[in-house]
Amino acid sequence: MTIKVVMAGATGWVGRAMVPAIAAQGDMMLAGAVARNAAGQDCGGALGLPPNGVTVSATLAEALALPSDVVVDYTKPDVVKANALAAISAGRHVVIGTSGLGAADYAEIDSAARGSSVGVIAAGNFSITATLMKRFALMAAKYVPDVEVIDYASAKKPDAPSGTARELAEALADVRGRSTARPVAEVSGVPGTRGAAVGAGSGVQVHALRLPSYILSCEALFGLPDERLTIRHDAGSSAAPYVAGTLLAIRRVTSVKGLVRGLDALID
Numbered sequence: 001m002t003i004k005v006v007m008a009g010a011t012g013w014v015g016r017a018m019v020p021a022i023a024a025q026g027d028m029m030l031a032g033a034v035a036r037n038a039a040g041q042d043c044g045g046a047l048g049l050p051p052n053g054v055t056v057s058a059t060l061a062e063a064l065a066l067p068s069d070v071v072v073d074y075t076k077p078d079v080v081k082a083n084a085l086a087a088i089s090a091g092r093h094v095v096i097g098t099s100g101l102g103a104a105d106y107a108e109i110d111s112a113a114r115g116s117s118v119g120v121i122a123a124g125n126f127s128i129t130a131t132l133m134k135r136f137a138l139m140a141a142k143y144v145p146d147v148e149v150i151d152y153a154s155a156k157k158p159d160a161p162s163g164t165a166r167e168l169a170e171a172l173a174d175v176r177g178r179s180t181a182r183p184v185a186e187v188s189g190v191p192g193t194r195g196a197a198v199g200a201g202s203g204v205q206v207h208a209l210r211l212p213s214y215i216l217s218c219e220a221l222f223g224l225p226d227e228r229l230t231i232r233h234d235a236g237s238s239a240a241p242y243v244a245g246t247l248l249a250i251r252r253v254t255s256v257k258g259l260v261r262g263l264d265a266l267i268d
């Protein structure tokens with residue numbers, strides 16, 4: 001079966017890496033593309049590639065008027081949830097790369113997907129080394145309950161924390177034991193400097209830095225008396241590392257019902 005894929009955010013940093021990658025797969029075809037500024041243009045031409053016969057739509061609703069199986073979203077944090085729910089209600093499976101959503105949003109998306117008998121795979125980071133970072137951090141959290149997350153991104157990133165840090169903190173909060181840190185409510189001075197708690201229960205403190213020069217780096221810091229462990233991922237300047245994980249999710253999502261969160265759930 002050929003998987004017909006709609007790429008929402010086709011002209012963006014990740015989308016423009018995904019479009020030729022999808023076209024190069026023997027079991028996939030690009031069935032639609034969404035981006036406002038290139039609306040009406042041939043998608044290949046809009047990316048400086050040979051024409052591919054897919055006309056860019058201004059909205060996902062427009063792209064959903066044509067047949068497709070999977071919608072991939074790499075758009076913006078303020079667009080992704082509505083896109084995902086619209087795709088689900090149109091009976092499409094969804095792969096979510098866009099950041100900005102948390103556990104409550106994903107619970108809603110999961111319920112909608114189950115209601116429509118479609119699958120959703122979402123990952124804050126589709127790169128293999130970021131996924132390993134999450135896996136190693138979750139292993140460490142079983143032994144070391146005191147952990148905090150530092151989230152480094154560019155000065156212009158519109159959301160905080162990043163998708164990478166949010167998924168990591170929410171997952172860490174689910175497995176780690178009781179922190180020995182003084183509760184933030186009992187801290188004097190400027191308690192906000194202790195970061196924000198992300199995740200269930202008392203959460204995991206996340207500290208988001210936004211500075212020119214960073215793409216995305218994420219650190220889980222674990223502390224025990226007289227020793228520390230740092231597990232860190234650094235993203236580079238190309239979108240290439242996200243392509244293979246997103247293609248894997250496109251293949252897997254057609255046999256999923258409801259939400260699967262994290263690329264780590266798809267790899268052994």
Ligand SMILES: NC(=O)C1=CN([C@@H]2O[C@H](COP(=O)(O)OP(=O)(O)OC[C@H]3O[C@@H](n4cnc5c(N)ncnc54)[C@H](OP(=O)(O)O)[C@@H]3O)[C@@H](O)[C@H]2O)C=CC1
Nearest residue numbers: 009011012013014035036037074075097098099124125126
């Ligand atoms: N999960 C992962 O592994 C990764 C996640 N990300 C996340 O993915 C998201 C996208 O990142 P990136 O590719 O850098 O973003 P870009 O800003 O480079 O691209 C965004 C794309 O979405 C389109 N878009 C934006 N707003 C709308 C809208 N309202 N309607 C339709 N299309 C829209 C843009 O086109 P136009 O403006 O013309 O509409 C563009 O094509 C971010 O949240 C980022 O954090 C990034 C890398 C990896």
Ligand SMILES: O=C(O)C1=N[C@H](C(=O)O)C[C@H](O)C1
Nearest residue numbers: 099124162163164165216235
């Ligand atoms: O906005 C970005 O650039 C990135 N965002 C993703 C996130 O929010 O975690 C990750 C990616 O490495 C780059």
